[in-house]
Amino acid sequence: MPRITSLDARVVSYRFDNRPRPLSLGSALRRDVVLVRVVCEDGTVGYGESFHGHAGSAVAEIVNSTMQEVVVGREVHETQAVNRETFARFVLSAGMSGGFLLALSGIDLAMWDAWGKVKGEPVHHLLGGSATDFALYGGGFTLGFQPPPELAEEVGRMRDSFGWQAVKLRIGDSPERDVARVRHIRAVFGAELSIMVDANLGHRYDVARVAPALADLGVGWLEEPYAPGSPARFVALRARGLVPVAAGENLGGAHEFADWIDRGALDVVQPDVSRVGGITEALRIAALARAAGLRFAPHISHSVLNHAATLHLLSAAGGDGVFEADGSVENPFRDGVLSGGPVLANGRASLPTEPGLGVLVNEDALGAYPGERGSPFPRTDN
Structure with missing residues (x-):
């Protein structure tokens, strides 16, 4: 070797x-x-x-x-x-x-x-995986805080263009506006659309306040209602039995996930292969989730390298997880200077068959995207 x-x-x-x-x-x-x-x-x-x-x-x-x-x-x-x-x-x-x-x-x-x-x-062959086709939902930098009719247009684009039957909406704006957006999407698209919600750490209010309404609207999970330093709050929310609780993108290695799973803090386990230590560490977390009978739904990062690696991980983990697809209209790190990887069609994600991760990197074109320093999120007043 x-x-x-x-x-x-x-x-x-x-x-x-x-x-x-x-x-x-x-x-x-x-x-x-x-x-x-x-x-x-x-x-x-x-x-x-x-x-x-x-x-x-x-x-x-x-x-x-x-x-x-x-x-x-x-x-x-x-x-x-x-x-x-x-x-x-x-x-x-x-x-x-x-x-x-x-x-x-x-x-x-x-x-x-x-x-x-x-x-x-x-890579999934090296890992012993055999599944190559996975359920998906639309996520990424999409479906944010916008008026309900505009949000419905964006969800409709995902359904019409890609055949996606599941999406993740964002909450954490205000209780009234959050529930109004989810209720509008449910009314427009009906029960055939699966809806998950992501509070992105719930900075603006305690999103547990809207958990009963989310349960009534048939939401599949509530992601990151609190900051990762507050596992007891996850445990308390989950104990209410209203809506499944999801998290993991901001947790560390398998040792942190083991602690959260032992506490009873999670229904849906969401490591990110670009944050948690790669495929090698994420496989340990997948094993913990499977042993505990929890759902496995990895979080994604920005490029097709991450997206492809996530699918290889899902294959190795047993093939019954769900893939978060980037619903952005334009992403040159998905289908530009970096390309290939997952094939998304008819509401499903399929693994690449090329050697390695199955991704092409155009190094000659990378000069058009010079790296910037600091956080890509500007300071807010929240």
Whole structure:
């Protein structure tokens, strides 16, 4: 198996011409992706995505400095060894644990991509997965705080263009406006449309106030009603039995998920492979969810590298999870300078069959998307 001879990361940014509708976190100025690359001694190149963590240049610096001695020189299949050393040295015992976890995520994806290319097989084959087709719902930077008729138009576009039968709406604006939006979408599209809601940490009010109304409207889950430092509040909301409670994109490795699952804080488990430590760590979390009888629905990040890796993870996890599809009209990191990956049609997501993650990276065109520093979300008054 070839050894890794180089490792690097860079931030690429896409400024929105028309900013997305606000969420509880505000409205993003741009997409930031920390693009990680490994090169093997036989010339094989693998790519991965680290979540920016509101400081993408800092995450890239961790990859380009400290993580060099962890990764360079290892054989490309040694994902477990890289995971173990990173957790032991940096994640479980250092003050910069969050940044190292994000850095590890992109490295892990890049190693799996390169390993699949070396073997000439898609990553899910290496993982023992056989399922290739998955249920999906429309998410990403879409369906924010907007007037109900405009929201219905956007949901209608997803249904008419892609055949999607499930969507995730945003709440956390105000109790009255939130319930009005969900009620309007239910009235327009009826029971055949599955609706989930995401409070994005519920900054503006205690979204438990609207849980009875969401239950009456048949909402499939309530995502991130509180900040991740408040597991007891998740437990209390879940105990009311009104609407399933979902979270995970802002949790750390399997050790944090194990604690939350043991507490009874979650109905739906949502790790993000670009945040949680990559496919290697997310598989451990999937096993915890399955053992506890919980639903597994990974969160996605910004690029098709993450989206493809998520589908490979779902295949390896047993194939009964659900995929969050990016419903954005334009995303050059999904179908531009980065392309390929999942095939979305007729309300389903299908795995790529090409070796590795199945994603194409046009390095020559990346110069059109220079990385920006700082958070892509501007300061708000909330």
